[in-house]
Amino acid sequence: MVATPPPDSAGASSGTSGRGGRASATRRERLRSHRLSAPAPSVAAAARHMLATQGQEFWGGRWALAARTKGRATIRDVDAAFERGEIVRSWTMRGTIHVIPSEDLAWVLSITGERQGRQVAAVRRAEGIDDDEMARTEQIARAALSGGNRLTRKELFEALEAGGVSTAGQRGYHLLVSLSLRAIVCQGPIVPREGGPTREQYIVLTEEWIQDAASPANPLAELFTRFIASHGPAGARDFAWWTGLPLGVARSAAVESLALSDGRRDEASARLTVVAEQPEPQYVVTGPAVPRRSAAAPEVLALPPFEEYFLSYADRTVPCAPEFLSAIGPGLNGIVRPIIVARGEIVGVWTHSVAVGRHADDPVPVLFTQGSATDLEVAAALDRYRDFITA
Known part of the structure; x- marks a missing residue:
């Protein structure tokens, strides 16, 4: 019905x-x-609602959650949620890295992990990564990370090299992804970066870092x-x-x-x-638990690259006129650009650098058509992002 x-x-x-x-x-x-017109009370609540938020660009995944949170959530607020273990980042689906509530990582990978592994099997064979190599990799990683240790990617790769596992070329990346798809490791706390927003997380043992894994029936x-x-x-x-x-x-x-x-039977259930x-x-x-729209939510939004509101559908012409799709992506390089959304419709793109010393620069908007949003609306949307990234 x-x-x-x-x-x-x-x-x-x-x-x-x-x-x-x-x-x-x-x-x-x-x-x-998407909680863009009905913001969540906290970063963790926004992540829980979205379940998996694309995070190839680490700053973009964090801004996606902040944009869905009440008030003026900053990058420090999102990073604090990583530090508290409320959210992690891992390759949850399509071979793409997402931000996901810690409690949901294992059961989501139980559905998607094996298929993702099969899809890159040929690449692993080409890199000489067989079952024996993966067993050695897991043994070394567990030894290096056990007891609450946290390592940068570089430090983990150094441990693998010291144990006789080569990380040359793309091998290190594929070894890390394989460990992640089996929920052995995930990316958790933030690695500090002097002079700008961090681009990296520490790698941790999933079974030690995540203590409250969910298990849906x-x-x-x-x-x-x-x-x-x-x-x-x-x-x-x-x-x-x-x-x-x-x-x-x-x-x-x-x-x-x-x-x-x-x-x-419960009428209160979603x-x-x-x-x-x-x-x-x-x-x-x-149902009663469905988020309700907020009159205070802005009607014009500056959203990140690989934005869920645009990318998550088989037909992307609902939020974006067909003639503008190529301006957003994915392009030949796989990039999907940050977007400007006015009253639900994608009306432009914007650019900004998070390089050290440049993250405080003004973001630069490019509207597809004039009159789709006022200068004041676009400026307010980009100011909200700048408040987030410069905190």
Whole structure:
């Protein structure tokens, strides 16, 4: 059955401006789901809601969480959440590094880790990384990190070299990713950097650093429901893209999630709801716990590279007019540029350097069309980012 959620729970019944009423309504609801119009009370709460936030650019992943947090969250606030062990960073899906709540790392990797490993098996063979090499790598890493030790990537690689495991070329990277996909290590506390925001984290043993790992009864259904809660309206194709799982598995996850939701007796529980059937079912999460929009949330936002609001969908023309997609990416180099979002629609890009001595420079916006956002709105959005990065 297709349901129409209440106006502040899903925007499928509201909004008519922009490129079509339905697209506008979808953008409005996604802003809420992404906590861009309904900010979270803390960085940890924003991360918990998003589950996995893209973090290839480390500063960008941290800004993605701060932009979803009430008030003027700074990079120090996000780094403190890493230091407290509330969040970590690891290769959680699609061979891409994400920021994720510590408690959720292991069960998410139980779904995505093996598939990611198979996808890079040929590269590992080319690098001469076989099972025996990985066993030696794990033994050395455990010995070097046990007892609460934390090492930089360089220090871990030095330990591997001292133990007879070569990290030359790309071998060190692939060895680290392999350890991470099996949840042996993760990236946790911040490595300080003089004169600018850090670009690095210490590597730690997952079993020692994370003490409160969650264990959902149905991990695949949990993963789908959490994706819809943070990205809906969305469907199985979007979930398949986001996770890197096959479309058949994604559709099964949707069916399982909907069945579990329908079977709940507790009216206070979040529920998976179908809001459109064509061309494929689109879902949102409804219920009393769904974040409510804030009148104080800005309507124009400067969001980071690899932003979830843009990148997490099979069809990216909902938030962005087709003619501007190539200006954002992914380009031939795989880069996805920072974006400016006005009332749910991507209206431009921006640039900024986090190099030492340059992170306090003014970010530079480039709007696709004039009149999509005022100069004051864009300046306020970029000022909020600058407050974050210069704290």
